[in-house]
Amino acid sequence: MAYWLFKSEPNCFSFTDLVAAPDRTTGWDGVRNFQARNFLRDQVRRGDLVLFYHSNADPPAIAGVAEVVQEAHPDPTAFDPGEQHYDPKSDPANPTWVQVSIRAVRAIDPPLGLPQLRGIAALSGMELLRKGSRLSIQPVTAAEWDAVMGLAKSQ
DNA sequence: GCCAACGTTGGC
DNA sequence: GCCAACGTTGGC
Numbered sequence: 176m177a178y179w180l181f182k183s184e185p186n187c188f189s190f191t192d193l194v195a196a197p198d199r200t201t202g203w204d205g206v207r208n209f210q211a212r213n214f215l216r217d218q219v220r221r222g223d224l225v226l227f228y229h230s231n232a233d234p235p236a237i238a239g240v241a242e243v244v245q246e247a248h249p250d251p252t253a254f255d256p257g258e259q260h261y262d263p264k265s266d267p268a269n270p271t272w273v274q275v276s277i278r279a280v281r282a283i284d285p286p287l288g289l290p291q292l293r294g295i296a297a298l299s300g301m302e303l304l305r306k307g308s309r310l311s312i313q314p315v316t317a318a319e320w321d322a323v324m325g326l327a328k329s330q
Numbered sequence: 331g332c333c334a335a336c337g338t339t340g341g342c
Numbered sequence: 343g344c345c346a347a348c349g350t351t352g353g354c
Contacts (some may be wrong), residue, residue: 209337235352
């Protein structure tokens with residue numbers, strides 16, 4: 176079992192939206208970065224746990240925990256010209272882009288803001304906190320996970 | 331709104 | 343294959 180961090184702009188899709196979704200589940204579509212895609216395709220497994228991160232928020236924050244309920248399968252939004260993330264170069268017979276499905280486990284309330292996370296020594300090496308970090312699907316170490324859960328529990 | 335960091339594109 | 347130009351991400 177592995178740990179991950181998925182980014183989403185809450186204006187687009189928030190943790191609250193995930194909780195409100197049917198079966199508290201959604202397909203994590205729209206990933207259009209190869210490194211992130213490779214994680215989804217090759218390493219994210221059913222049962223893995225996910226930190227749901229709100230980017231472009233005030234403050235940016237970890238807002239909840241989710242679990243992976245379905246492993247990589249084709250991202251249908253890549254084939255729909257009406258979709259924002261439509262990719263005409265993706266061949267339906269050999270899809271370029273995949274999604275996984277995740278289900279909300281529990282909210283972290285109040286969310287753990289970025290400044291707060293930066294104050295935790297155990298998270299100093301976390302990819303999220305690296306200057307210029309843009310990866311939208313990030314691996315999280317067990318030690319980082321434990322530190323984040325400890326912080327959530329202490330508040 | 332600014333801008334640093336990063337990924338992609340395309341000319342050569 | 344190099345790299346400049348460009349577009350995007352995302353914190354501030």
